[in-house]
Structure formats: structure tokens, C-alpha cells
Amino acid sequence: MKFKDMPYQRVDFEQVEKEMQGLMEAFDRAQSGEEQFAVHQKYYELTDQVGTQMTIAHIRFDVDTTDEFYSKEQDYYNEKRPILHNLMLAYENKLYESPYRAYLEEKIGAVAFKNMELARKSMDEKLIPLMQEENVLKTEYNKLIAGAKIAFEGKELNLSLLRPYLVHSDRNVRAAAYRKQSEFFAENAEKLDEIFDRLVKNRTAQAREMGYENYLELGYYRMRRNCYGREEVEAFRSQIKESFVPFAEKLHDRRRKRLGLDKLSYIDAAVYFREGNPAPFGTPEEILAAGQKMYHELSPETGEFYDFMMENELFDVLGRKTKRAGGYMTYMPVYNSPFVFANFNGTSGDVDVITHECGHAFQGYLSGRDPIREHSDITMETAEIHSMSMEFFTQDWMELFFGERAKDYIEMHLEDSAAFIPYGCMVDEFQHIVYENPEMTPEERHRAWLELEKVYRPHQDYGDDIFFAKGAFWQKQQHIYNSPFYYIDYSLAQICALQYKVKMDADFDGAWESYLKLCRLSASDFYTNMVREAGLTSPFEPGCVKNIVEKLEKYVK
Known part of the structure; x- marks a missing residue:
């Protein structure tokens, strides 16, 4: 079914609560594991329906954050989502404590029960008011970022639409664009600090209500x-x-020489070639069509998936002034439909959507066929392997998007992928510092960020920028506000994706079979087991990072 035709009806949580209570009573009455599993399948049906309606509302709000109807729906779900979370936890407690647990664990897996254990440690009914407040604060931040109105070169732009000027080949244009970006953030600095301070204190209060010293344990x-x-x-x-930062700094210096600069500035952070970064040619529709050709040639599985996405209009990728910033993949289980949300802006990032977000969507499309819903409940360090690795698996088709600059894009992408890893770790360490010290002032948080910059990105120079020079770069990183402790997952996944890069250059077919296996494993096993089963080395294994750096050196000489 096309996304535009998917019916939407506000979820009636009083009715949901009645149905959940009925399921729990039926679960208690069941006389065998088989009978309890039959109840559990009805639980799948109910939560699929609820989740699909909430997801449709979420997407339609993000597509236009000024839409009055879906804005109210978003507010409604901000209030009700913690209540649903608590109902699901009550049901899962029945599952967790079942006298037929051995049978149920055989059916849905040990990972599911471990996740239930963690859910029991992370949620209690008494947290609902705090969780509702947290949702409101996150929405306030997202609306603030989405609502940016930046006057530049006679146009009114939001942050996504400003992006092409931030990577412009003319340094003067870049400098002017960065000044405009900084002015927006500087004008909203007090509000950004206030929202984040309230989020830190809110999450700390949730943790202490659960008996934890700070949010670190609860966040994990x-x-x-x-x-x-x-x-x-x-x-x-x-x-x-120890091993990757020196390698990344070599790449930055290599880029500096390529740009013909004596010193890199923050305005050069995302620029890789003196003539400018390779940009895709063609309209958004032509880029999507090129993606269809690429995925048909990559494999039968990806061809079928992409046809499904196109036929059902499951992409919303055009950048618009009232659209939420950023991009993501989400999923509507009733229709077995992934959905890709993005903001095309004429840069290489448009193609990254067709590779990265489609990597997520492809895996979601495959795992959606698994009748055991818990197997789709992947953790983020696994999910990001699917997306980041797809960026590498599709590189033989980059001529479809970049023409004669395909090789430039491939070189830029590898350097960018490597440069990201220290940044991802820096974001993670920053959050550890912040949540271990919840009474830090905004100024102390900014100083902590600047200290981490010296460790993870020593080349970074913000000069006298009115916003970034004070250590506020992190405030444009939406994950820090919306998804605490998520960002390390990107770095863990990138190390695995780089392993796939090495593997595919030696044996593409073998690497692709390994990737398909990992996608199909989904969440049927634990992350550390699955990467080994797929033939990868766990990033936690001592020496893993040093080993991958040694193998990558050949690409940059």
C-alpha cells in the first residue's frame, strides 16, 4: 500500500489498555507454553497495529512540523507513549516470569528475555510523568532546529537547505554560510542550553527514582x-x-594538502577537493531511479526490496522549509513497510540516503518477514552495520550518480567514514561526562567538549566563531538531545563496515553472503556472537582497531 493511502486513526489508549489486560488474563489462564505463545501472537497483532498508527503520525508530523493536525497528534503521543511503554512492560513481566519460560525462550530466543530483563530495570510506572516531560523537551528541541529560517544569498533556508553552501568549493561562500549557521545557533544558545539542562536533570531524576546513582546505568x-x-x-x-586518531589525523593532513591549505579550519571540515566535493547529477526523481537500477544489479533481494519501496512511495526525501532536519528509516509492521525520510539538498549526502538509509530499510524489509517479532528488535550497534556497510557494497555503482567523479566520491567516502569514528567516540565520552556530572553548568559542558576536541580531533580549529569556538558544536548533534548514548553505536558499526570494505575488495560475493547472513540473523542472537558468526572481528576484541588501521593504510598511500 502506498504511504499516502495508509489510513490513520488516533490510537485509543483506553481500548488498548483493555485489550492488554485481556491478553494478560488469557496468558495467566493458559495451561501450556503452546497456549501462552498463541496469546503472544495476539500481542504481536495488537502492538503492530498500535505501532503502525503511531509511526504514520510521526512521519506525517516530521514531513511538515507546522501541520496543525499532526502536531497535536505528536503532542498526544508524547503524553501517551510512556503509558504504552508501561503496559507493554507489564505484559512482558508475565512472559518473563512464565512457568513455561523454557518453551517460550525456545520460540522467541534468549536475546528477547535478556532485553525483557533490561526493560524491567529501566521502567516503572512512577517514571511516566518524567518521561512525558522528556518527550515534550525533545519535541521542543526538534521544532527549534526544524524551524530555522536563515537568510542567505537572497533565499530563506533551513539548516538542511543551507548544507550545500557549507561544502561549497569557494571558501568565502563556505565562511559566509558557516557565519549564518553560527548566528542561528548563537541566537538560540540560551534556549539550547536550557532545553539540554532540563533534559539532563530530567533523565537524572528518572535514574534516581529507579535507585541508580545517575543516568549512565539507566541509559545503558x-x-x-x-x-x-x-x-x-x-x-x-x-x-x-591509541590507534585510530593518529590514522584519522593523517587523512585530515592529506586532505589539507589536497585543498592547498596551510591549515585546516572548521569551515573546511566537510570539503575534500579544491574544486569542491563531488555532487550527484540529476533530479531527486532521477537519483531514486538510479538507485533502482543499482539495487537490481546488486542482488535479487535488494532489487525486490527497492521495487517495493518505489511502488509504495515509501521515500520522502525532498528538502522543504518546514520539514524536520536529518534523515532516518522507520518501519510500519502492519504493512511490512520500511519508510525512508530525508532532506535532499544537492550534495553527496543525497546518495548517502540511497545507500545508508536503504541499508537500514533493506534489513527491516528482510526481518519483517520473520514471524517472531522479537527478532526484529535489533540493537543500534547492529543496525548501523547494515546501513554503513551498504554504503561500501554499492560503490561500484557510483558512476550512476557522480559520473566521471565517482572515484572522487569513493575516496571522499572512505576518508569521511574513517574521520567519523573518533567523532562518534567523542560524542559518547562527552555524554558519559555530562550524565556522571549532572550539576555541570552549560559553560562547564562547553569546556568539556573543547577538551575532548583536543583528544579526538586535534586538527579542529574554530577560530573566533561566535558559537562553535566556545565549545558548542555538540548542540547541533540531534542524537545528544534525542537519543542518549546512541552515538557510540555508529563508531562500533563503522569498524565492522570497514572490515566489510576490506573483505569485499578481496571477495565481493563472499562478503555479500556474509552481509546477507548478518541481516537475516537480525536480533536472533547477541551482537558479539552475530559479528563473529558473520565472520567479522568484534570491535571490543583487543587489537581489532589496530588491525583494521593496518589494512586501511594501503588505501591512503
Whole structure:
């Protein structure tokens, strides 16, 4: 079914609560594991219906954040989502404590029960008012960012539409665009600090209500770190500091020489060639059509998936002034339909949508066929392998988008992928500092960010920029406000994606079979087990980062 034709009806949570209570009573009456699993399948049907309606409303609000109807729906779900979360937890507690648990665990897997354990540690009915407030604060931040109105070169732009000028080949244009971006953030600096301060204090209050010292432990439970913890993450970040940061700095210096500069400035951060970054040619419709050709040639599975996406109009990629910034893939289980949301702006990022977000969507399309819904409930460090690896698997088709500059794009993409990893770790360490010290002032948070810049991105120079020079770059990173502790997942996944890059250059077909296997494994096993089963080295394994750096050196000599 086309997305525009999918019917929407506001979820009646009183009715949902009645149905959930009925399911729990039926679950208690069941006399065998088979009978309880039959009830559980009805639970799938109910939560699929609820989740699909909430997702449709979410997408339609993001497509136009000024839409009065869907804005009210968003407010409604901000209030009701924690109530639903609590109802689902009550049901899962029945599942977790079932006398037939052995049978149920055989049916839906050990990972599902471990995730239930973490959910029990991360939610209680008493948190609902705080969670409702947290949702309101996140929406306030997203509306603020989406509502940017930046006057530039006779146009009124939002942050997404300003992006082409930030990577312009003319440094003067870049400098002017960055000044405009900084002015927007500087004008809203007090509000940005206030929203984040309230979020930190809100999340800390939730953690203390649950008996934790700070939000760190609760945040890890909510990210479902079900097979590793803080120690493993800190050890991984140490590997990055020791082995990857020096490698990334070499790449930045290589880029500096290519640009003909004595010193890199922050306005050069996303520029890779003196003549400008390669940009895709063609209209958005032509880019989507080129994607269809590419995925048909890549594999039968990806061809079928992409046809489904196009036929059902499951892309909304045009940049518009009232559209939420950023991009994502989400999923509507009733229709087995992934959905890709993005903001095309004429830069290479448009093609990244066709590779990265479609990597997520392809995996969602495959896992949606699994009758065990818990197998689709992947953790983010796994999900990002699917997307980041697809960026590499599709590189043989970049001529479709960039023509004679395809090689430039491939070189830029590899350098950008590598340069991202220290940044992802920096965001993670910053959040650890912030939530371990919730009483920090905004100024102290900004200073902490600047100190981390020296460790992870020593080349970065903000000069006298009115906003970024004070250590406020992180405030444009939406994950920090919306999804605490998510960002390390990108760095973990990128290390795995780079392993696929090395593998596919040696044996493309073998690497693709490994990738398909990982996608189909979904969440049927724990992350650390699955990467090994797919033939990858876990990023947590000592020496993993050093080993991948040694293999990547050949690409940059």
C-alpha cells in the first residue's frame, strides 16, 4: 500500500489498555507454553497495529512540523507513549516470569528475555510523568532546529537547505554560510542550553527514582546493552584514541594538502577537493531511479526490496522549509513497510540516503518477514552495520550518480567514514561526562567538549566563531538531545563496515553472503556472537582497531 493511502486513526489508549489486560488474563489462564505463545501472537497483532498508527503520525508530523493536525497528534503521543511503554512492560513481566519460560525462550530466543530483563530495570510506572516531560523537551528541541529560517544569498533556508553552501568549493561562500549557521545557533544558545539542562536533570531524576546513582546505568539499559557494558565501551574508545586518531589525523593532513591549505579550519571540515566535493547529477526523481537500477544489479533481494519501496512511495526525501532536519528509516509492521525520510539538498549526502538509509530499510524489509517479532528488535550497534556497510557494497555503482567523479566520491567516502569514528567516540565520552556530572553548568559542558576536541580531533580549529569556538558544536548533534548514548553505536558499526570494505575488495560475493547472513540473523542472537558468526572481528576484541588501521593504510598511500 502506498504511504499516502495508509489510513490513520488516533490510537485509543483506553481500548488498548483493555485489550492488554485481556491478553494478560488469557496468558495467566493458559495451561501450556503452546497456549501462552498463541496469546503472544495476539500481542504481536495488537502492538503492530498500535505501532503502525503511531509511526504514520510521526512521519506525517516530521514531513511538515507546522501541520496543525499532526502536531497535536505528536503532542498526544508524547503524553501517551510512556503509558504504552508501561503496559507493554507489564505484559512482558508475565512472559518473563512464565512457568513455561523454557518453551517460550525456545520460540522467541534468549536475546528477547535478556532485553525483557533490561526493560524491567529501566521502567516503572512512577517514571511516566518524567518521561512525558522528556518527550515534550525533545519535541521542543526538534521544532527549534526544524524551524530555522536563515537568510542567505537572497533565499530563506533551513539548516538542511543551507548544507550545500557549507561544502561549497569557494571558501568565502563556505565562511559566509558557516557565519549564518553560527548566528542561528548563537541566537538560540540560551534556549539550547536550557532545553539540554532540563533534559539532563530530567533523565537524572528518572535514574534516581529507579535507585541508580545517575543516568549512565539507566541509559545503558534503555539502549539494551545486552552483551557488553561501560568497561567494554571505554576500552574501545581507548583503542580509538591509541590507534585510530593518529590514522584519522593523517587523512585530515592529506586532505589539507589536497585543498592547498596551510591549515585546516572548521569551515573546511566537510570539503575534500579544491574544486569542491563531488555532487550527484540529476533530479531527486532521477537519483531514486538510479538507485533502482543499482539495487537490481546488486542482488535479487535488494532489487525486490527497492521495487517495493518505489511502488509504495515509501521515500520522502525532498528538502522543504518546514520539514524536520536529518534523515532516518522507520518501519510500519502492519504493512511490512520500511519508510525512508530525508532532506535532499544537492550534495553527496543525497546518495548517502540511497545507500545508508536503504541499508537500514533493506534489513527491516528482510526481518519483517520473520514471524517472531522479537527478532526484529535489533540493537543500534547492529543496525548501523547494515546501513554503513551498504554504503561500501554499492560503490561500484557510483558512476550512476557522480559520473566521471565517482572515484572522487569513493575516496571522499572512505576518508569521511574513517574521520567519523573518533567523532562518534567523542560524542559518547562527552555524554558519559555530562550524565556522571549532572550539576555541570552549560559553560562547564562547553569546556568539556573543547577538551575532548583536543583528544579526538586535534586538527579542529574554530577560530573566533561566535558559537562553535566556545565549545558548542555538540548542540547541533540531534542524537545528544534525542537519543542518549546512541552515538557510540555508529563508531562500533563503522569498524565492522570497514572490515566489510576490506573483505569485499578481496571477495565481493563472499562478503555479500556474509552481509546477507548478518541481516537475516537480525536480533536472533547477541551482537558479539552475530559479528563473529558473520565472520567479522568484534570491535571490543583487543587489537581489532589496530588491525583494521593496518589494512586501511594501503588505501591512503
